[in-house]
Amino acid sequence: MQARLKVAGKLVDEAPPVRFGFREFTRRGADFYLNGKPTHLRGHQIDLAWADQKARVEELKAAGMNCFEFSGPIGHDWYGGTPYRQQLFDDLLNYADEHGLIALPVLPGAKVLKERIFEPEVAKLYRHRLAQHFRQYGDHPSIGMWFMHFNLAGYHWDNCPTKIDGSYKPADPAFLAKERYAVEAQRLAQTLDPRPLYHHACGNFGDIFTLNCYLGPTLPLQEREEWPARWAEKRPFPLLACEHCLMLIPYWFRPRQFPLSVVYAGEPLFDQLSAKYLGRRAYQALTPELFDLYDVGRTPRETRLKSLVAAHPGYQEVKSLFARYSLRSWRTYGVSGIIFNAVNWDFHDEQGKPLPMQNALARYFGDTDLYIAGPGDDWPSKDHSFYSGETIRKQVVLLNDLTRDLPCTLKWRLQDEAGKRLSSGTVAAVSHAGKPTMYPVEFAAPDVPARSAFKLVVEATRQSGDHFSPEAFDLEVFPRPAPVKVNGQVLVFDPVGDTTKLLQRAGATAQPLQSNADLGAVSLLVVGRKAWGQQFLALAKQANLEQALQDGLNLLVLEQVAGAPFGLKLTEQSARQVFPAVSGHPFLKGLDPADFHNLRGQSDLLDSYPEAPPETEKQWPKRYFKVTTHLVATGAGGGAGGERPGSVGW
Template sequence: MKRISALLAALLSAVAGAAPLPYDKPSPPDLAGNFRVGNDFNTNLYLNGIWEIAPTFKIQKEMPAESEFYPVPVPSSWMFAADFPIASPRFKRGSWGGACTYDGKNLQEFEGAWYRRKFIAPEVPPGRELLLAVDRVTIGGVVYLNGEKLGVCMERRPGLWNITDKVKRGAVNQLVIRVDAAISGEEKMFLGAEMTANVKQKATLRGITQDVRLVIRPAGLRVDDLFMKTSVRRGEITFQLRVANPQKLTGDAGARFVVRPYEREAAVKQFPARLKLTGEEVQEFSFTCPWRDAHLWETDDPYLYQAEAVLDRDGGTVEHSLPRRFGFREVWIDGREMMLNGKPFRLITLPAANRDAFVTSAKNHLLPVLNLYRKAGFNTLMISNEYAWRVGGCAQFYDDLFDEADRTGWLVALPLGRVYDINWNSAPQRAEWLRMNRELMERYRNSPSLVFWSMNFNLLGYPWDLNPYAWGSDFKPADSVSDLGRKRREAGESEALIRGIDDSRIIYHHAGGNYGSMITSNFYISWPPLQERADYPEPWSKHGVRPFNAVELGFPTQMDYSRCRDGSWMTMGGAEPMEAEYCAPYLGRDAYRLQENRYLKLIDSNATDKVESNCDFYNSYQPYWWNYNLYEHAPVSLVQQLVSPAYIRVWRAYGVNGFCPWVDERDLCGVGFEY
């Protein structure tokens, strides 16, 4: 998000101290003070700020009356109304989003809202055009300008409209966006191996959840996309250039790729090229140039460049793109090793649940978390798979994350759309799947910290992917097991489509067993003896032929402390936790002495009259399970410390390529290490 950090800080301060809100009216129409990024040819002018909102309990097709609108920040979500309160006496702020009400009703149950914002359009130089970009509305939106409907957009279909001839020059214009966020039905969750579950669809985001911008760009020949692919092994850089040519020009044009150190003026390299325009509205070009003395991007020396494309025609410059940040580095797989710039690298991964653009992805939350985990030895971020592609589940705003990762040397795995999100046999749905993935990939693929594309979350797993001898023998179950034949075919087809967009990164399938470029496993093995746990990778270390990455690793997890042993989190989450009983083999009588009274009280008072999987069923929405963090309890923390070295030290000695402790930093409590 652009230029809302100070507002966020003020809002959090106001929430904490119950102070008056830092706004009581919408931002002025004059955009002179609004954040912008630009040069003589291209400008992004952000309309973020204080808009007005009229929430509607049900979707309302007619625009509400003038008296229904009240100030609210944009971007924002009314599901996070405690952090983004509405400046209205009808709004009652609670301590968190689920406790906020509007007209006495829970605001998280509202299915719609109307937003509006007034602005004075900027001057547009000759040869340029003015566009309106609505980067993300969750879940769907209808956009109006001065009473005229421009079109619709959705959470994974951004809106972009040419408004050059629709705005009032030098006068106030009104932008209105109707957000429709009703959701119903079920979706399938792949929990790993053969376990699947149908869950009710539920929106965790509703609102205008990314930037709204005015875009000034050339009306003729222009740069539509620029991707820098670098090769350390070959000592070269490839510029993949996509050019928009709405005037359908033909003939020759010149191109220059200007490379500078990031955020500096002096150019260090210029690479000239010639374009042959054929009259197509969109053309793609690729130019490979030698570069053997580049300053490499390394995790301990994350050096950054920026590149700009300049287009010349008829003796003059017609386009100069905005800079794109990149780093000169190369990743690949060599046998059992993952290589970065010719050196093996290992992963200890943080699962980053960056589901919204305002809290989990915002810098004021993100940077302290990254600094904390860095001190614990983590070096990799795995952006959450589970919610990233759910309807109404994620803003997919990773700009701040990649800005920090690129600058500080984190490695990142980004999840792509799954084949089971659509009917894979439908050609139109596959085309839409590819478009959504392409847009996300093109937004972030110049980031050097992005080294993995993660695909098909939990689709390809099978029980034997926990067997260490299967890792060592490269075992693959028969196609008839858990319908793996069909799943592998679809996974292979989807991977080929992704490689057509970007083949410069390592692609893996999350919890895919021995399928693909590396072995990946959701490694939850509960309570084996410590020595057995430590020596699991031994067969792989002797005979494995590809990297092994435990993309989810139980240290153990909350479910391992559950009385229920049926392997399904849907029932284990409601079974009585047996903290002391599972800790006692490691801690003896101290496991009972260290239990807290508040924990014991919850265990005594939280049971229901239900029985599932031969276990007493508890109210799993109470804090003892999901919100009452077992990892904060002394018995559990001490056991985690005993188990951790089996992975941290011994697995490292076996050469394991990486693992992701699931799901809490306290899994590594008290252990100092580097991996």
């Protein structure tokens, strides 16, 4: 827009052209709204200190992102230097204006002023500085929010899943002092510009909860997916992961220290971490060329790092898996914003060819998505094993961050391995703008004589555009189990009582283990769930269990949460992807590797939402904060696996 003054048709004066646009970005409760429609931020950090970032912003937009947190035209600390690349700052805001992106630029905060911001003359000068900034940049319609106070006041429990629901705020004077002057800076800014404002990675601070959420390799994927669940129950404020990752690159190396140059020069753990989700296939993909990159003496480090990230198939596959499941889950919970850091390092190889991670982000982090979830409120479940005749209940989840509703027709079908259709249905659907929309699908599991694999396929038709790609979900159906035939006597040690009921449901009659039991006449001894302890060990000694085992007694030890069965150290892992160690073992007859992933049901062995130990308020826990409601399993039982040595003396 340009204003001109004419007198009698003659130009007398004119103002310089001004770019402007109209767009409203607001906060209501726990949600952000774009032009009156709920929306969610999906973006990346951008800092002009990294040089020209236009190509990077274009790449991130192509990967499905709709916003960027923007440090410029001066560093995020604001007072640490002089303005730089001001023209580039304007250019990137113009690009965001023209392409519908949301910019989240930094504002000068009160990190240096501290309590002096309450002095009238200081506050007046600070407000004047803000007013100048707003006059220069505030007309950009791409600016949806501002941020201040980069990493000013983070604390350990800002990443604890039971503490991100508003139930906790640090009480120490240092935190409260920072909040006091930072919130005053926010108040002064919003007297000039009413747009929302957040404080970067400060937790329960101001009116938007923010955190640097770098969930690491010790956290199973299912827990990562359900991380925001407690917040979603209350939704007291927006939840913004202002720095996030799909397992940050440093986690793929053994060293845990700064500077990162030490980490990247250290021992790579790419195969070990990949094996948690890919099993032996992770090691089978190791080539001599990849192994050469593991050489910790290799230089230059930058070349080694980039080559590993681009060339390692397990790294790309696992992070793509994380993108598929965790991003869909967080978006379904309605997390207000997810802003990545350094995720585009994984986007392409040295020749510019797109890597799986870039394709995964474009697929699962774009404006719209469709996937198959569990039923009702149990939508995070991935139950896939059923008996013939059981009712299988799923639902189709539609995600839509556009500002308009998207009507479509959902067509679903159940097909066997040959592609034969066994059942099908059609659902008239509308994906509502800014809200996850769910449509139930229900059908009976087919009758099968033996374990059989099926696939549930959903396609969206009659849609305006290609917003929703087809999705498939693998299912396995088993014949109804016949009562077991037990040869010989079965004894059980089961003070809890769960295992005896389990055996009864299977048709096996078991007698309690007594100290005078004749184990030589017994075919099987079962140690029940949560039963291993001093009481059992005393009974075992009295019954001479060790000799009976040497004589051929079969012993079955179910899931344990304490003790050290046969010297195995129990380590809680809560994994939902486990792999048979010995293929073809009689114990696994009739089962495939897929049957050991995402076990059916809810967790009843470990507390789903254990409270954080008090000492973790001030120090990081050895095992990161835990959260999951779904059944877990590891090699020695659900939740706590037996740990064997990582190396031996030869």
